[in-house]
Amino acid sequence: MPIGKLVLNQVPDNYFADVEQAAFDPNAPKGIDGGARNYGRDGAMRFDANGERSKNYEPNSYGEAAQTSEAYEHGLALTGTTGPSPRALHVEDDDFSQAGALYRVMPEEARKRLVENIAGSLSQASRNDVIERSISYFRKADADYGRRVADAVARRRP
Known part of the structure; x- marks a missing residue:
């Protein structure tokens, strides 16, 4: 079944906008998706004969693998x-x-934006122990980082 043709006729000007946001998914074109049920036949650590060529779907032309009420997986x-x-x-x-x-x-302006963004969200936490633990993590990364986040959160908390 012909799906289409992909032609690269120019180099993208903005790679993110032109390529990454195109949502092109060549491995699964619409309408040709894989089955939603794989019947557990080919799983991790499979080391036996794996049913060889027997059919594991139903209905099939060979009368094999008929629907049953038995457990799908055995303990x-x-x-x-x-x-x-x-x-x-x-x-x-x-x-x-x-x-x-x-x-x-980071440049100083980027540090300021980072601290303000973190403090804006962290200051809304309802539990003080969560805030203190988070600030302790920032202090472990960098003492100045932790101090600035703590100060920014304190300015926002009632």
Whole structure:
């Protein structure tokens, strides 16, 4: 089935406006979407024969895979502990240095806008503990950053 033809006849002047906002989705043209149900046949960690060439949809011309009231997925017999394993915290984990480095390379006008935007939203939080915890994160990134956010929030709070 012919879908169409894509021709690049000029270099975009504004890449974001001309290309990224075009919402062109070549892998799924309208009306040719994949099935909404994949029947769980090809899942993560599949290592058996996977039903080989048997049909896994219904109706089909071979009379296979007829609709049934049986459970779609069968439970697994497990022993021991299951579930996600606990995440290890490491002393070298650092969630704040990149944010601080970004703040320090910003021009002063950009820093002011950033602080005012954050304070505008953060000052509307109803719980003081949330505000204090957030400010502590900004302080960990950069002391000046945290101080300025705290001052801006304090000016806005009743």
